Amino acid sequence: MKKGNLYLIPTRLGDNPPLEVLPMSIKRILEQVDYYIVENEKTARRFIKKVSPSKSQAALKISILNKFTNPEDLHGFLAPAHQGIDIGLLSEAGAPAIADPGADIVAIAHEQHIRVIPLVGPSSILMALMSSGMNGQSFAFNGYLPIDKAERHQAIKQLERRSKDFKQSQAFIETPYRNTKLFSALLNALSPHTKLCVATDITLPTEYIKTYPVSKWKQEQIDLHKRPTIFIIQA
Template sequence: MNSSALSLFLIPTVLAENTSENVLSPQIKDVITNLDCFFAEDIRTARRFISSLRLGKVIDQITFFELNKNTDPAETKQQLKNLNQNAGIISEAGCPGVADPGAVAVRLAHDLGINVVPLVGPSSILLALMASGMSGQSFAFNGYLPIDKTERKKAIQHLELQARNQTQIFMETPFRNNQLMDAILESCQPGTSLCVASNLTAPDEFVKTYSIRQWRNNKPDLHKIPTIFIIG
């Protein structure tokens, strides 16, 4: 099959367990049903995700290619070159290519003339922005902030300055959320607005926007809870 006739589908996954019926469109299940080749950030998680949809697919008959931050782009390029069928990219959570290593395969697919087909699904970044009440006209996603305390403080203060004209979005590894929250409360001015969006789409979803002053009196426990932070 010609690479120009092939398609690479960008397949969103759930942000919280047992929510697929509420957050995934029927199109996603239809696409997965008709694919037998996937690029996945974590193959074990991808296999479990497909199994949970109960599509009648035999998991052991599906081809999986690992695609994470440690994957050599040359390896992914060769795998895409060798495709003789449509394939999908499955993120660990949310949308492929958005704060996600799947972007590497997408860029390579464009270079190789493979059609790229994004599918609708949950993005924690956009859901948090929607719920924050902050400006969505101009915003920036900054990924992870430095771990070093001094550098992290400088980064937070820089984002606070930038937030005067542009909403600033960032995140942290869940087990370091509380340390980041403490750093934000110590580094920012009392009147600065901060949105904390945790466990989005889950039954215990938590989304609040308060001033730093208010957060200092109502600090949540965010340990090991997937969270997006927004300064505006």
């Protein structure tokens, strides 16, 4: 029997109409797939209904993959694929498996010889880098920086040195309600000449993307509280 496919399905980055930022191929796959692996069932169902209002919600079979999921359960999530059934891996926001727990499922799919098919859609990390004016040939995404003030300061200085030594853009994120503290920490730790890109609310009507030297950022007023933001530095 031919195995089913694992489709990596991107979602929108905010509440704008899905098909303004997603291709029609996403709608087509959502309409043909009933088995899903998602981070949050409620928001996943809402997204599917938004894109395909006529699709039966009762027909959806959903497995939850988040920080509370038992790793021993992951292999079972792909069991339908061995019966020839396609499965969709649906991100909570943006592209699946990028800064997202779905990467573990993708790794297991390769081990089980299940075909992985990535679909086109927004990635806030890549879109921020695209619009930053920084080095897109050599870059690194570093996830979240430490919460502890001293450890965070040290991590920022290390990223700045790495950027300078390797001529490499360094990107990272923060939980939106801690953005203001991180932004302040960046201005305090970085050299005045280091470039900093702040990319906020990407694809939304409130989108804000600016790249300035740290010295100029110190003269700017910006509200990042509870707004999804990518930070990129280049020394």
